[in-house]
Amino acid sequence: xxxxTALLTDQYExxxxxxxxxxxxxxxxxxxxxxxxxxxxxxxxxxVAGTGRLLDAIADFRFGTDELDFxxxxxxxxxxxxxxxxxxxxxxxVYGYPEGECYFPNSPILSxxxxxxxxxxxxxxxxxxxxxxxxxxxxxxxxxxAAGNRPLIEMGSRRTHERAAVSAAxxxxxxxxxxxxxxxxxxxxxxPTGGTAAHAFTMLHDSERHAFEAQLASLGDATxxxxxxxxxERAVKTAVELAGPxxxxxxxxxxxxxxxxxxxxxxxxxxxxxxxRIIVTGDLDEHGIAALAAAPVDGYGVGTSLVTGSGAPTASxxxxxxxRADRPGPDAPLRPVAKRSTGKPTIGGRKRALxxxxxxxxxxxEVVTVGEPAPGVRDRLLQVPLVRGGEIVGREPLTAxxxxxxxxxxxxxxxxRQLSRGEPALPTEIVADxxxxx
Amino acid sequence: xxxxTALLTDQYExxxxxxxxxxxxxxxxxxxxxxxxxxxxxxxxxxVAGTGRLLDAIADFRFGTDELDFxxxxxxxxxxxxxxxxxxxxxxxVYGYPEGECYFPNSPILSxxxxxxxxxxxxxxxxxxxxxxxxxxxxxxxxxxAAGNRPLIEMGSRRTHERAAVSAAxxxxxxxxxxxxxxxxxxxxxxPTGGTAAHAFTMLHDSERHAFEAQLASLGDATxxxxxxxxxERAVKTAVELAGPxxxxxxxxxxxxxxxxxxxxxxxxxxxxxxxRIIVTGDLDEHGIAALAAAPVDGYGVGTSLVTGSGAPTASxxxxxxxRADRPGPDAPLRPVAKRSTGKPTIGGRKRALxxxxxxxxxxxEVVTVGEPAPGVRDRLLQVPLVRGGEIVGREPLTAxxxxxxxxxxxxxxxxRQLSRGEPALPTEIVADxxxxx
Numbered sequence: 024x025x026x027x028t029a030l031l032t033d034q035y036e037x038x039x040x041x042x043x044x045x046x047x048x049x050x051x052x053x054x055x056x057x058x059x060x061x062x063x064x065x066x067x068x069x070x071v072a073g074t075g076r077l078l079d080a081i082a083d084f085r086f087g088t089d090e091l092d093f094x095x096x097x098x099x100x101x102x103x104x105x106x107x108x109x110x111x112x113x114x115x116x117v118y119g120y121p122e123g124e125c126y127f128p129n130s131p132i133l134s135x136x137x138x139x140x141x142x143x144x145x146x147x148x149x150x151x152x153x154x155x156x157x158x159x160x161x162x163x164x165x166x167x168x169a170a171g172n173r174p175l176i177e178m179g180s181r182r183t184h185e186r187a188a189v190s191a192a193x194x195x196x197x198x199x200x201x202x203x204x205x206x207x208x209x210x211x212x213x214x215p216t217g218g219t220a221a222h223a224f225t226m227l228h229d230s231e232r233h234a235f236e237a238q239l240a241s242l243g244d245a246t247x248x249x250x251x252x253x254x255x256e257r258a259v260k261t262a263v264e265l266a267g268p269x270x271x272x273x274x275x276x277x278x279x280x281x282x283x284x285x286x287x288x289x290x291x292x293x294x295x296x297x298x299x300r301i302i303v304t305g306d307l308d309e310h311g312i313a314a315l316a317a318a319p320v321d322g323y324g325v326g327t328s329l330v331t332g333s334g335a336p337t338a339s340x341x342x343x344x345x346x347r348a349d350r351p352g353p354d355a356p357l358r359p360v361a362k363r364s365t366g367k368p369t370i371g372g373r374k375r376a377l378x379x380x381x382x383x384x385x386x387x388x389e390v391v392t393v394g395e396p397a398p399g400v401r402d403r404l405l406q407v408p409l410v411r412g413g414e415i416v417g418r419e420p421l422t423a424x425x426x427x428x429x430x431x432x433x434x435x436x437x438x439x440r441q442l443s444r445g446e447p448a449l450p451t452e453i454v455a456d457x458x459x460x461x
Numbered sequence: 462x463x464x465x466t467a468l469l470t471d472q473y474e475x476x477x478x479x480x481x482x483x484x485x486x487x488x489x490x491x492x493x494x495x496x497x498x499x500x501x502x503x504x505x506x507x508x509v510a511g512t513g514r515l516l517d518a519i520a521d522f523r524f525g526t527d528e529l530d531f532x533x534x535x536x537x538x539x540x541x542x543x544x545x546x547x548x549x550x551x552x553x554x555v556y557g558y559p560e561g562e563c564y565f566p567n568s569p570i571l572s573x574x575x576x577x578x579x580x581x582x583x584x585x586x587x588x589x590x591x592x593x594x595x596x597x598x599x600x601x602x603x604x605x606x607a608a609g610n611r612p613l614i615e616m617g618s619r620r621t622h623e624r625a626a627v628s629a630a631x632x633x634x635x636x637x638x639x640x641x642x643x644x645x646x647x648x649x650x651x652x653p654t655g656g657t658a659a660h661a662f663t664m665l666h667d668s669e670r671h672a673f674e675a676q677l678a679s680l681g682d683a684t685x686x687x688x689x690x691x692x693x694e695r696a697v698k699t700a701v702e703l704a705g706p707x708x709x710x711x712x713x714x715x716x717x718x719x720x721x722x723x724x725x726x727x728x729x730x731x732x733x734x735x736x737x738r739i740i741v742t743g744d745l746d747e748h749g750i751a752a753l754a755a756a757p758v759d760g761y762g763v764g765t766s767l768v769t770g771s772g773a774p775t776a777s778x779x780x781x782x783x784x785r786a787d788r789p790g791p792d793a794p795l796r797p798v799a800k801r802s803t804g805k806p807t808i809g810g811r812k813r814a815l816x817x818x819x820x821x822x823x824x825x826x827e828v829v830t831v832g833e834p835a836p837g838v839r840d841r842l843l844q845v846p847l848v849r850g851g852e853i854v855g856r857e858p859l860t861a862x863x864x865x866x867x868x869x870x871x872x873x874x875x876x877x878r879q880l881s882r883g884e885p886a887l888p889t890e891i892v893a894d895x896x897x898x899x
Contacts, residue, residue, distance in 0.1 A: 031623040033616065033642035034656030038680060042658070046675035048665055055661070080623070093648040139665050146659075150619035151626055178471065181588035182775040185469040185518070187622035188589055204471035210531040218472030220480070221584075223493070223782035226798040227486055227577050237484035242476060252800045278803035305805075331774040337620040337765055344661035360664040362690045365716035367743075 028080040029090050029111070032147045034099060040140050041104040049140035050351035054373045057119070057133035057153060057342050059126065063161075063335030065444025068125045068435060070164045070428065071132050072194040073156030075122055078415045080148050081113050113141050117410035120376075121419070123160075123197050123428030124405060125435065127389040129451045131374040132157075132340070134406070139347060146342040154340050155187060158332035159194040162309070164432060165333065166325055167199025168440045169312040174201035174322045176217060178304065179330030191330045197424045200325075212421055222276075225252040232261050245271035247302055250287070251278065259287055263294040272300040272321065280305065281318040288319035308333050309442050343369045359393070370453065377402040378434075378449075386434050389451045396454075466518040467528050467549070470585045472537060478578050479542040487578035488789035492811045495557070495571035495591060495780050497564065501599075501773030503882025506563045506873060508602045508866065509570050510632040511594030513560055516853045518586050524549055551579050555848035558814075559857070561598075561635050561866030562843060563873065565827040567889045569812040570595075570778070572844070577785060584780040592776045593625060597632040600747070600771035602870060604763055605637025606878045607750040612639035612760045614655060616742065617768030629768045635862045638763075650859055660714075663690040670699050683709035685740055688725070689716065697725055701732040710738040710759065718743065719756040726757035746771050747880050781807045797831070808891065815840040816872075816887075824872050827889045834892075 043049035062069050086094075086108040094100045100108070115137020126132050133149065135142045166175055177195040180188035180203075192200075192208030202217040203209065209216035220238055228234035235248055235258075244266040250258035250273045262270055273291070275283050280303045291299050303315065304324030312323050328334075343362075348355035359371030372393035379388040380401040390396065398404055409417030432440070439448030481487035500507055524532075524546040532538045538546070553575020564570050571587065573580045604613055615633040618626035618641075630638075630646030640655040641647070647654035658676055666672035673686055673696075682704040688696035688711045700708055711729070713721050718741045729737050741753065742762030750761050766772075781800075786793035797809030810831040817826040818839040828834065836842055847855030870878070877886030 028623070030645040030648055031618070031626065032644050033618055034644055034647075034654045035642065035658055036656075037644070038656060038676075039658050039662045042662065042675045042679035043665060045679045046666070046671075048675065051665060053661075053665065090648075093644070097647065097654070099644070099647075099654065139661075143661060146661075147619050148623055151621065151623035154620050155622035155625070180469070180471055181585050181780070182592050182777070183589060184593035184622055184625035184628055185466070185586055185589035186624035187593070188469065190622055204473065206470050206472055206475070206531070206537070207468040209472075209535065209537075210468055210528075216472045216535070216537065218474075218476060220473055220477050221581075222800045222802065223491075223577075223581060223584075224477045224480065226782045226800060227481060227489060227491065227785055228484070229787065233484075237480045237486065238476075241480035241483045251802045254801075276802060277805045327775060327777070336769040336774045339620070339765070342619070344664050347665055349667065362660045362664060363692075364660065364689045364714065367715045 026083055027085050027087055027090055028083045028148050029086045030093070031151065032144065036144050036146055037094065037100050037104070039143055041100050043139055044104055044107060047351070050138045052348040052353065052355060052357060053137065053139040053142050053344055054346040054357060055135045055142050055146065055342050056131045056345050056374060057149060057340050058129050058131050059338060059340050060367070061128050062447055063339070066161065066335065067439045067441065067445050067448040068127065069157060069338060070160035070198050071120045071124045071126055071157055072122050072160035072197050073152040073190070074119060074409065075418060075424070076156065076190060077149055077152045078409060078417055080152060081117070081145065081410065082415060084111070084113060084145065084148065086111055111141070111144070112413060113137060113145065113410065114413035115141055115410070116412065118406045118408050120405050121407050121417070121427060122424035123431065125431050127447045127449050127451045129391055129453060130389055131376055131391060131406070134373065150340055150342050154338045156190055156194040157338040157340065158336055159191045159329065160198040161338065162333035162335065163195040163198035163200055163329060164428065165309040165442060166312055166329065168432070169309045169442060170323055171316070173320065175199065176201065176322060176324040177203040177205070177329055178324045179326035180205045182327040183330035188330060193421065195329055196421060198428055214421070219247045220249055222249060222252045225249065231258055232265070235262055235265050239266055244269040247272035247274050249274045249276065251275050255283055255287065256290065259290050260294070263291065263296045268296045268298065270296055270299045272302050274302045274304060276305045281315050284315070284318040284320050313442055345369065345371055346373050376405040378405055380434065384434065385436050386449055387436070389449045390454060391451060392454045464521055465523050465525055465528055466521045466586050467524045468531070469589065470582065474582050474584055475532065475538050475542065477581055479538050481577060482542055482545060485789070488576045490786040490791065490793060490795060491575065491577040491580050491782055492784040492795060493573045493580050493584065493780050494569045494783050494812060495587060495778050496567050496569050497776060497778050498805070499566050500885055501777070504599065504773065505877045505879065505883050505886040506565065507595060507776060508598035508636050509558045509562045509564055509595055510560050510598035510635050511590040511628070512557060512847065513856060513862070514594065514628060515587055515590045516847060516855055518590060519551055519583065519848065520853060522549070522551060522583065522586065549579070549582070550851060551575060551583065551848065552851035553579055553848070554846070554850065556844045556846050558843050559845050559855070559865060560862035561869065563869050565885045565887050565889045567829055567891060568827055569814050569829060569844070572811065588778055588780050592778050594628055594632040595776040595778065596770035596774055597629045597767065598636040599776065600773065601633040601636035601638055601767060602866065603747040603771065603880060604750055604767065606870070607747045607880060608761055609754070611758065613637065614639065614760060614762040615641040615643070615767055616762045617764035618643045620765040621768035626768060631859065633767055634859060636866055652859070657685045658687055660687060660690045663687065669696055670703070673700055673703050677704055682707040685710035685712050687712045687714065689714050693721055693725065694728065697728050698732070701729065701734045706734045706736065708734055708737045710740050712740045712742060714743045719753050722753070722756040722758050751880055783807065783809055784811050814843040816843055818872065822872065823874050824887055825874070827887045828892060829889060830892045
């Protein structure tokens with residue numbers, strides 16, 4: 024696949040660029056902001072993910088010969104525009120919520136500042152990355168809340184686009200999943216990988232016993248044997264006969280998972296395999312996980328519902344111009360701009376944001392200020408520098424995002440961690456001239 | 462991005478391979494089939510897409526030094542398995558439904574035949590591609606039915622993963638969309654691209670008039686002007702003042718689209734711009750499109766609902782072992798295998814499929830035979846060769862898939878084209894020993 028991300032772009036970004044270049048408005052300074060008008064129905068918080076990938080995409084956003092030949096050959100841009108694109112490199116500033124941070128309606132999770140020309144071009148790729156990854160992380164976080172201390176295994180690659188699958192594994196790991204089945208995510212991002220065998224492996228062999236023997240010989244007794252290909256009880260019996268009490272785990276992928284887990288736990292215990300864990304998989308979502316809280320389950324594998332955002336496959340983030348200068352040049356003052364489209368109005372002006380905590384350290388409001396905020400002692404500023412003067416400064420290890428997410432969710436009020444449909448867990452207060460004192 | 466597709470794979474494919482190599486079962490001949498147990502709730506047919514992309518992915522499924530270093534360095538496979546992988550190349554046969562064809566529950570849309578080792582490795586990438594692309598094509602086809610002869614513009618890139626967006630544009634084009642906003646889809650697949658301007662362009666300029674002037678100067682009078690940034694009526698007036706009756710189109714992106722389209726049509730006509738078209742966009746899905754059938758609309762732009770499969774973001778296709786030999790070697794006979802997992806049973810044996818047509822040329826059944834079928838005179842065989850002995854033979858231009866889809870949908874009974882929730886439009890008849898005569 025191509026390295027450049029420059030054509031992961033809607034055509035109108037380029038036609039706008041061309042028209043603005045011709046009109047002399049392309050070099051006006053501009054501020055674009057990414058935010059969600061609302062959370063998906065019933066969700067109590069959203070989770071930012073994809074920022075690290077976006078920084079890579081910005082670094083790779085270059086128009087080489089291949090890209091330019093396509094654009095000019097198809098009459099999409101004229102020669103002066105192609106020439107401008109040939110030296111394109113984002114030279115502005117980006118700041119935003121770091122990965123793993125939670126967000127609420129109107130949280131300014133990303134701000135892109137530069138000339139209109141350089142900033143408008145990033146709209147599509149920024150939204151694609153943040154919308155998908157944040158949708159997955161937002162769903163994953165709810166599953167992690169439901170799972171409590173039991174590990175979650177991401178195994179949804181097969182149910183989404185093959186490249187989206189890699190990003191989904193990354194986003195899920197940020198939001199609390201322990202491991203992924205996706206090897207490319209292991210290589211690209213260091214997400215821990217796992218996996219043992221499918222039903223096909225059992226059916227390949229002349230008997231389930233033969234299959235289990237083959238797996239144990241190759242992967243050792245600590246492996247996980249899949250026990251629901253034919254008859255669960257018989258399979259568990261065979262598994263313990265072959266591996267003894269050292270058997271790592273059994274996996275159940277179908278049927279009434281809670282009932283089966285109880286039966287299998289009793290059977291394993293009776294056979295002396297008290298340390299053998301029970302992993303359940305099969306069309307689980309956060310509600311299915313929560314329903315198994317009282318069952319003797321040691322880990323959950325989640326596929327379809329994770330990679331499709333559990334009912335909310337996009338975060339519905341938008342990228343809107345909120346301020347721009349009246350003339351070209353770095354010194355021209357910015358003025359707020361806003362559209363008035365029915366149902367889709369925007370709030371003009373560059374925003375900052377902070378999370379307000381109460382005296383107990385519990386988050387109580389998302390405060391979005393038009394202009395610079397005056398944070399109180401318990402307010403936490405939410406935006407961090409990501410790109411400064413075109414230089415990427417916001418890279419961090421995935422472990423940092425993962426730790427941040429755990430801390431941020433713990434800081435939210437208890438109702439944030441309810442799975443039932445509800446209102447956003449924090450009110451978003453939009454303040455035109457700095458926040459009220461905390 | 463890396464060219465190899467080999468790590469777009471669940472880890473268990475490789476651990477199964479390793480165990481089978483050690484057990485001497487890896488070289489048993491095997492048949493895997495891809496099918497859906499059911500259609501998404503209420504859907505009347507599914508649309509196959511992604512096959513062409515899958516053929517590319519199979520060609521690129523190679524384990525190079527980077528891939529092997531990752532796998533051995535992380536203890537995922539042992540040295541003998543890595544050595545086997547280093548010369549991996551799929552040498553078997555693949556046949557399946559061609560792109561654009563419709564499918565129903567249990568339609569065998571893809572069959573992969575080879576050794577267990579070579580065929581099991583393709584599970585994840587095959588499902589990822591077919592599940593995503595077919596989900597998009599299935600949603601797109603309903604939108605195309607709803608739109609009738611009015612063109613559909615795909616503009617959902619920003620609401621899904623940046624690489625998925627490219628595939629979504631391709632799948633939508635197969636299923637009837639005219640154009641896409643996605644430039645990478647234009648370059649990679651030749652999907653016609655389009656796009657003019659966003660609200661940001663209007664807001665960049667000192668007035669809407671200034672913005673329209675800039676756009677017309679750059680893109681010509683045949684362009685599409687976006688008229689809902691501030692006040693639609695005033696914008697339409699300005700647009701026609703500037704461009705005259707040659708104005709190509711106006712776009713409305715918010716509000717009550719039907720009501721606005723009627724008002725704008727009347728206004729345009731009164732201003733003499735009778736040929737100026739009206740394009741509507743903004744959270745449309747197939748139902749929103751259908752609701753505008755009587756409105757004076759000349760084209761629809763569809764984003765979020767398209768790239769998220771309009772409520773069904775995955776096709777839920779599975780990849781199941783249905784037959785395998787008892788011993789290694791090309792001459793060992795295949796025997797059917799099936800699992801009995803609760804709620805997820807499979808039907809053993811290699812399947813063929815045909816669409817049965819009635820005397821009027823209307824499809825009346827999806828006939829799936831275990832073993833070779835005996836087609837009647839009005840039966841259409843559904844599977845085509847895609848890979849023969851490792852050589853890709855099933856590539857075709859996107860235009861062929863697009864034409865096929867149009868013909869296949871026209872052949873379905875009328876209830877298939879209803880948008881309301883219903884049963885699959887054709888019954889799937891599974892026949893163990895060839896179809897009954899037609």
